[in-house]
Amino acid sequence: MGKTYFGFGMADNMFPAECSVSRRELTPEEARAVIAEGVEVCLNPSHALTIGVMRERFAIDVAIPAKAPFASLKSGDRLLVMAVSGLPRLEGRHEYTPEEIANAKFRFGLWTVAG
Numbered sequence: 001m002g003k004t005y006f007g008f009g010m011a012d013n014m015f016p017a018e019c020s021v022s023r024r025e026l027t028p029e030e031a032r033a034v035i036a037e038g039v040e041v042c043l044n045p046s047h048a049l050t051i052g053v054m055r056e057r058f059a060i061d062v063a064i065p066a067k068a069p070f071a072s073l074k075s076g077d078r079l080l081v082m083a084v085s086g087l088p089r090l091e092g093r094h095e096y097t098p099e100e101i102a103n104a105k106f107r108f109g110l111w112t113v114a115g
Contacts, residue, residue: 002076002113006035006062007042008050010081010111014071020114026080028058031108034080035060044068050084053101058082079111 015021026034041062043051054060060082073079086104087096096104 002074002078004034004037004039004078004080005042005071005073006039006080006082007068007071008044008047008082008084010079014073014079015113016074019075021111022114023109023111026108026110028060028106028108031080031082031110032058032060034078034110035062039080040069040071041065042069042071049090049096050087053084053087053096053104054082054106057101057106073113075113077113079113081109081111083107083109 039062041064043062043064045051045064045066045068048064051064071079084104084106087100090096
């Protein structure tokens with residue numbers, strides 16, 4: 001097995017030009033176990049509020065890089081994504097309300113790259 005990356009999103013150019021990718025959904029407990037095995041964190045520090053929600057709601061606490069690194073996956077690598085939907089863009093505010101956090105949906109997906 002190769003490296004495991006962890007982030008909130010993904011982009012097409014993270015994957016090799018020719019590859020097969022599989023995905024399976026994980027529970028928060030399974031996601032924490034994958035993170036405990038060791039991950040390269042690809043979180044953007046500008047998403048501090050979402051990172052705070054992740055820590056509070058799922059007890060996932062990882063070191064946040066000063067600048068989000070770019071992940072370039074290879075065959076055997078994995079990408080753990082915490083996808084968030086339902087949190088509004090904060091315009092003129094600096095925090096989410098408890099109601100907004102309660103209504104947001106969080107999903108964990110583990111993407112695996114095969115040659």
